[in-house]
Amino acid sequence: MYLKRKFSVTLCIVGLTGICIAATSPGAKDNGYKNLKVLPKNISKKKLQEIMIDDFEDGLGVNCGFCHAEQKGSHKLDYASDEKPEKEIARVMMRMTGKLNKNYFQTGHAMIGDSTLIVTCSTCHRGQPRPDADNIK
Numbered sequence: 001m002y003l004k005r006k007f008s009v010t011l012c013i014v015g016l017t018g019i020c021i022a023a024t025s026p027g028a029k030d031n032g033y034k035n036l037k038v039l040p041k042n043i044s045k046k047k048l049q050e051i052m053i054d055d056f057e058d059g060l061g062v063n064c065g066f067c068h069a070e071q072k073g074s075h076k077l078d079y080a081s082d083e084k085p086e087k088e089i090a091r092v093m094m095r096m097t098g099k100l101n102k103n104y105f106q107t108g109h110a111m112i113g114d115s116t117l118i119v120t121c122s123t124c125h126r127g128q129p130r131p132d133a134d135n136i137k
Helices: 002-024 045-060 085-105 121-125
Strands: none
Touching: 045 121, 085 121
16 A cells, blocks of 8 residues: 555656646747748748858849848838748749659758758759759750
């Protein structure tokens, strides 16, 4: 009887400790980014900047305003807005390159910006906003 009670008390203490730890542990850090549909919701600022600069700015030769609309009454960009169709085109292209890399080059679930990718924005765009159809073979 004594061992049963001791076991029950120990089990309750362990269980409550686990619940307390889980309740106080920080969850996924909210990075403040809104409207991420292809990129992970918990992407770091550093990784997002790498993707935007290395893949989009360098790969397509464009700046942020190419895909992101300006805020109403301001010259600041509204990164969450879907007003410009180029933003949805970029999402489609990210999904496409992801599928190409996964299906034909066995890269698993590699995300844009990952060094394991074979097909990237630059593969077709070569620093131009729109790929030259003559160069795609």
